[in-house]
Amino acid sequence: MKSTDTLVDTGFLVALFNDADSHHAGAVGMLRELAGRRLYTVWEVLTEAGHLLDNTGWLNLLRWAAAGRLTVLTSDPADLTEIADFTERYADGGADLADVALVFAADRTGVYNVLTVDRKDFDRYRSPLGKRLKRLWLKD
Numbered sequence: 089m090k091s092t093d094t095l096v097d098t099g100f101l102v103a104l105f106n107d108a109d110s111h112h113a114g115a116v117g118m119l120r121e122l123a124g125r126r127l128y129t130v131w132e133v134l135t136e137a138g139h140l141l142d143n144t145g146w147l148n149l150l151r152w153a154a155a156g157r158l159t160v161l162t163s164d165p166a167d168l169t170e171i172a173d174f175t176e177r178y179a180d181g182g183a184d185l186a187d188v189a190l191v192f193a194a195d196r197t198g199v200y201n202v203l204t205v206d207r208k209d210f211d212r213y214r215s216p217l218g219k220r221l222k223r224l225w226l227k228d
Contacts, residue, residue, distance in 0.1 A: 092201070094122060094224060095194060096129040096158065098136040098186050099205030105137075105145035105152075111205055118203065118225045128159045128199060132189040161197070163189045170216060183209065191215050 103111035104119060134153070138146050153160060163171075171192065175183050187209055194200050195215045202221045204210050210221050 090126070092124075093126045093128065093197070093199045094201040094203055095190055095197075095199055095221070096127050096133065097190055097202055097204035097206060097210070098133050098140065100203040100225060101129070101133065101137040101149055102140045102145075103205065105141055105149045114225070115203075122203075122224075126159060127157065127203075128161055128193065128197060130161050130163055130186070130189040130193050132163065132186040134160060136184070136186040161193050163192065164196070167192055174216065178209070178213065183213075187213070191221065194219065194221055 099111070100115055100118075103109040103115035106112060109115075134149070137149060141149065152158060171185075171188050174188050174191070175185075177183075178188075187206065190202065191213050192215070194202070195217045200215075200219055200221050201224050202210055203225045204223060205225075207223065210223055214220055
């Protein structure tokens with residue numbers, strides 16, 4: 089994987105596929121800026137996005153991913169104990185499964201760039217290998 093490859097969190101996908109989202113224009117603009125980069129996410133993020141999008145947005149997201157615009161990674165069930173430990177370590181901030189799965193995917197892929205609206209959590213998370221994820225969108 090390349091250093092320009094990027095992980096995608098739920099909030100970015102929801103903003104991208106929901107015209108009424110307050111971050112929609114920013115997500116569309118960011119996607120244009122990242123043209124040519126490989127985008128990755130995990131099934132947990134897609135599941136979360138599916139609950140937050142309407143049917144049209146959800147179908148458009150699925151078709152966009154199926155067209156090769158987003159590579160969906162599978163989490164490793166062997167990581168469940170470590171995922172539980174990580175979630176417990178960040179329990180005071182509400183680490184959810186989608187976030188944690190994305191952090192674990194960062195170590196598996198070596199991709200530490202992330203598109204997210206979640207400033208608080210992604211600024212404090214450290215991967216199991218001790219790496220910090222770099223937010224590329226919605227910077228302070």
